[in-house]
Amino acid sequence: MSSSSSSLSSEPGGPGLRVTVSDVAAAAGVSRATATRALKGEGRFAPETQERILAEAERLGYVRNTMAAELAAGRTGTVGLMLRDASNPAYGLLFSRLQDEAHRRGLDLVTVTIGADEQGAEQVNALHRLLGMRVAGLIVATGGITAAQLEPFADQVPIVRAGRVETATGIHTAHYDDPSHGTMLASHVLSLGHRNVVVLSGASDVSFAEHLRASAMRETLVAGGASVTLLSAGAAPTEGVDEALAAVRDGATAVMCASDYRQLAVMRASRAAGLSVPGDVSVTGCDGILPGADLLGLTTLRIPVEAVAAAAVETMQRLLSPDADSDSDSDSESTVRQAFVGTLVPGTTAAAV
Structure with a gap:
C-alpha cells in the first residue's frame, strides 16, 4: 500500500x-540583528556584507512587515482611511487623490470601504477594526457617520474628516463648502429667470x-423671489423624481x-414623460465628477476633490508630528477647519425661461 501526503516546502519562502x-x-x-539593521538601512557594514x-x-522574496516593525517599536505611521463605496465617482476620485497625497508625504494608508449602512453601525465597527491595527490616525471620507459616533474615537487618535463639514471639537476637517x-x-438658476423651482435632495440622515x-x-x-418646492428623499437617486x-x-420650470446622480434620474424620467431638457424644464446637479458629464452638458458644480484630499493628508501629517500637541493651548483652538469652494459648470441642461 502506498500513501501520499502534501507538505510545506522546507526551503525558506517556499x-x-x-x-x-x-x-x-x-x-x-x-x-x-545584522540582517535586521542592513534591511532597514541602518548601521555600518562592509559593502560586500550588505550586498550579500x-x-x-x-532571492528569497523577503518583504518587510512595516506595520509589525512599527508596532514592536510602540508606534505606527500607518493611517486608517474609512471611505464610502468607491463605485461613486466622487468617492473614487477622492480615494485616488488621498492615496497619491499620502504616498507623496510618506504616509501609509490602510483602507476600509463601506456601502449601504443603516445608522452607521458598520462604519463604527470598521473604525474599531482600524484601531485594532494600531493606526496612528483616522481619515474619515464618508458622511454616513455622525459626530456622536466619531467623538469617542477622537480621544484615542487624531481624526480628519475629508469632504464633510464637522462641528465636534477635536475632529478636524478638510471639507467641501456645500x-x-x-x-x-x-x-x-435665478439669473436664468426661473421663479418656480423644485429642489430635490436626500434627507439629512x-x-x-x-x-x-x-x-x-x-x-x-426664496431671497431671490422664487417659489420653492423642497423634496427630501431617500438614498436612491430615483426617489422623489415622480414628485x-x-x-x-x-x-415649476426648473428642478435643482x-x-x-439625481440630476440624471430626473432627466431620464423627463424623457420618458415626453418632456425636453431644457426646453420644458431646466435641470441642475452638483458634484461634477461623473464621467462624460461634459459631453452630456450637465449644469452642475465641480467639487474641489483634489484640494480636499491634499489638505486632509497634510493636516493628518501635521497632527502626527512630534510637536503637534504644542501648537495650541486648547482643543477648540487647535481643531483644524478648512472649507474649499468648487467651480460652477453652466452646462446646457439649464436655460433661460
Missing part, C-alpha cells in the same frame, strides 16, 4: 511559508452634504438636484 529576517540572516551567514544580505533577501455650492447653483446644498439652494431662491415631475406639470 509555498505556504513567509520569509522571515531569520531566514535571510541564515542564508547570508550573518546574525539576525540584500541579494539573499531578494452651502456655498448650493448658493452658487441657485444664483445661476441620508446625505448631510446634499441636505446642506439643498438648504442653501432654498434660502437663495418633482408632478411639480413641473403644476408649473443636490447630486448629479
Whole structure:
C-alpha cells in the first residue's frame, strides 16, 4: 500500500511559508540583528556584507512587515482611511487623490470601504477594526457617520474628516463648502429667470452634504423671489423624481438636484414623460465628477476633490508630528477647519425661461 501526503516546502519562502529576517540572516551567514539593521538601512557594514544580505533577501522574496516593525517599536505611521463605496465617482476620485497625497508625504494608508449602512453601525465597527491595527490616525471620507459616533474615537487618535463639514471639537476637517455650492447653483438658476423651482435632495440622515446644498439652494431662491418646492428623499437617486415631475406639470420650470446622480434620474424620467431638457424644464446637479458629464452638458458644480484630499493628508501629517500637541493651548483652538469652494459648470441642461 502506498500513501501520499502534501507538505510545506522546507526551503525558506517556499509555498505556504513567509520569509522571515531569520531566514535571510541564515542564508547570508550573518546574525539576525545584522540582517535586521542592513534591511532597514541602518548601521555600518562592509559593502560586500550588505550586498550579500540584500541579494539573499531578494532571492528569497523577503518583504518587510512595516506595520509589525512599527508596532514592536510602540508606534505606527500607518493611517486608517474609512471611505464610502468607491463605485461613486466622487468617492473614487477622492480615494485616488488621498492615496497619491499620502504616498507623496510618506504616509501609509490602510483602507476600509463601506456601502449601504443603516445608522452607521458598520462604519463604527470598521473604525474599531482600524484601531485594532494600531493606526496612528483616522481619515474619515464618508458622511454616513455622525459626530456622536466619531467623538469617542477622537480621544484615542487624531481624526480628519475629508469632504464633510464637522462641528465636534477635536475632529478636524478638510471639507467641501456645500452651502456655498448650493448658493452658487441657485444664483445661476435665478439669473436664468426661473421663479418656480423644485429642489430635490436626500434627507439629512441620508446625505448631510446634499441636505446642506439643498438648504442653501432654498434660502437663495426664496431671497431671490422664487417659489420653492423642497423634496427630501431617500438614498436612491430615483426617489422623489415622480414628485418633482408632478411639480413641473403644476408649473415649476426648473428642478435643482443636490447630486448629479439625481440630476440624471430626473432627466431620464423627463424623457420618458415626453418632456425636453431644457426646453420644458431646466435641470441642475452638483458634484461634477461623473464621467462624460461634459459631453452630456450637465449644469452642475465641480467639487474641489483634489484640494480636499491634499489638505486632509497634510493636516493628518501635521497632527502626527512630534510637536503637534504644542501648537495650541486648547482643543477648540487647535481643531483644524478648512472649507474649499468648487467651480460652477453652466452646462446646457439649464436655460433661460
